[in-house]
Amino acid sequence: GIKKSVAAEIINQGSMTLPSKILYEIVKESGSDSIKIEEKDKNWAKIKAGTSMYNLAGTASEEYPDFPEYNETKLISLPCDLVKELIDKTVFSVAQERESNYTLTGILFEKGKNKEGKSILRMVSSDGHRLSIMEKELDKESDKIIIEKNTLIPRKGVSEIKKACEGQKKFSIGSDKKQIVVKTKNALMIVRLMNGEFPDYGSIVNVIEKKNVIEIERLGFLESLKRTNLFTEDTFNAIQLSVDENKLVLSSQNMDYGNAKDEMEINYTGEPLELGFNCRYFIDTLQVMRSDMIRAYVNSDQSPCLLEGDADQGFISIIMPMKI
Template identity: 45%
Template sequence: MPFHFNIAKKDLLDAISAQQNITNKKGTLAILSNVLLEVRNNEVIFTGTDLEVSLRQIVPAEVFEGGTLTIPSKKLFELVRESGSETINFKEEEKNWIRISAGSSTYRLAGMVSEEFPQFDQYDEQALVDVESDALCDLIDKTLFSIAADRENMYNLTAALLQKREEEGKTVLRMVTSDGHRLSIMNREAAGLAGLDFGQSVLIPRRGVQQMRKFCEELDNCRIGVDQKKLVLQSENSVLVIRLMEGDFPDFENILRSLSSDNSMIINKIMFLESLKRINLFTEDIFHAIRFEAQGNRLILTSENADFGSARDEIEITYSGHDLCMGFNCRYFIEALSVLEGDAISAAVSSDESPCLISSADDKGFLGIVMPMKLSSPPSIA
């Protein structure tokens, strides 16, 4: 039966904008660029999927006739975004055409039948537990930046490892990411985690982690669970389903056990971050290499660019260890410090060839590890 309904622009725009990062992914199936509309009982259910991530949203509407059809997601989003009317009318016509009326404007948009649209993944609602959304956001914000990009050809690192752990009598979630050159670990306690059951760990693909962050950002609480190789997030009117990756995350526990925080320097975070940004102006675009020298209570940062010149910056630190000289990717430090909380950070380095362990007393859940780089002779500063 052809559908016919009115819907508020704001409600429609909120729903369809959330679908854009899912439905606009280039794929082999044309229908995946569409969003499925299921019109019934004074509500419209919007569903988008790329077969890895699926999002379903329930939006209130004034329904005259029910029905089901898929509509191009991007074009619908653009149309609604530019509309000047507070209410938008949808009416399905012959041969899957939809007439959309918004104030004085009228549009005709070609739809596609819903039979070819993938079925929404089923899940067990009983397996979901309530959790504070800001806990999930914190886990993601502190680790998302170090997930390996797909092009880096490290399949098991293009995901975030999520674990449930018992620490000092408390239940915490731990998220771990790495691109092979750095490692980010974030532990976060949250109420309600005791009932969450998904085994030792799960691997959430990068795009799934990004959609989790968007899903949670305006919620106080949500429900989370793992069911049949899927991670599910549920709010009052929306459901996000993410297909989990198979495989094993690299054994990072051995790295943690081999590192020592004894030979550490205390650095003002803001001063360090600003210095890194200045020095990064003169690094090579690919590796962002800087020289990192600790001499007494001084940290000297230098960089060199073959086309533009070189830079040197010096900041005061609290340090009583032996002199150090090593190379690091400047961007890795900048990204870690940008999410780390606290006024002062600890940078622990055992030797000129060891990784740097980054932490803060004011952000006890976070731990960052940056691997060193081999550098040529130091740049010349006039």
């Protein structure tokens, strides 16, 4: 549920329920800085917006469901930038609703410790073909936050939490076993959590030994991927990455259009490799990163690829290979 207040001139106090979609469209298309809403008999509302007048059918406010209860004392203040970065670097790899594993259609929200023993908040997402992990350190005040084990936030709820960050420096947040609560100066949002357990992602991270290391300029790699992706098949976006000494060759083929090839200089430590991946997954990851130079690690031509960068502390992306 979402509850929000806005500044208004109140002539007579009262309440009623109006259909949100058509009310939104009225406001959007009005071209006016303000609108006037007047309650009429039998739950009708008279709305004046700009040069237009509307009569909109509503329902009694008593019929609207009760807003969920929450514990105000459990809410802890967090910087909006911290939460926004957690979301931005994980939401892109959440599984779509059609995916078979229901728990992958949400984001795992955790509190834990990093390798240095400092308290962190972590978000994790996966669609079964890629894995994104982002964690941020907490200061002394933020460390008071309590996150229940296996807190799974649905994708839509995560998007609404991000919207709540807009225009705010801080907001209050807290959770229990059934819901997560977000409160700003003029809005309150309660998101129902998902049931089920998120898969164990630690085993995937630990399997990558980092023995073959590609160091590459991020923006140049991103542009090369976009060019090569023009000739991939739409279903799988498959590309081949050929790595040898200090050169990376990207190639793709399309049954209707032909093929493409692009080359880049890299810093490489390891054996020659022929790798196959979904090009779209690399593009999605590189677009949320900030590092000028990134590192890609692979064990072999059949193993996942791990991406990280110095200016993206706390973030790793793992992409599963494809057979080309």
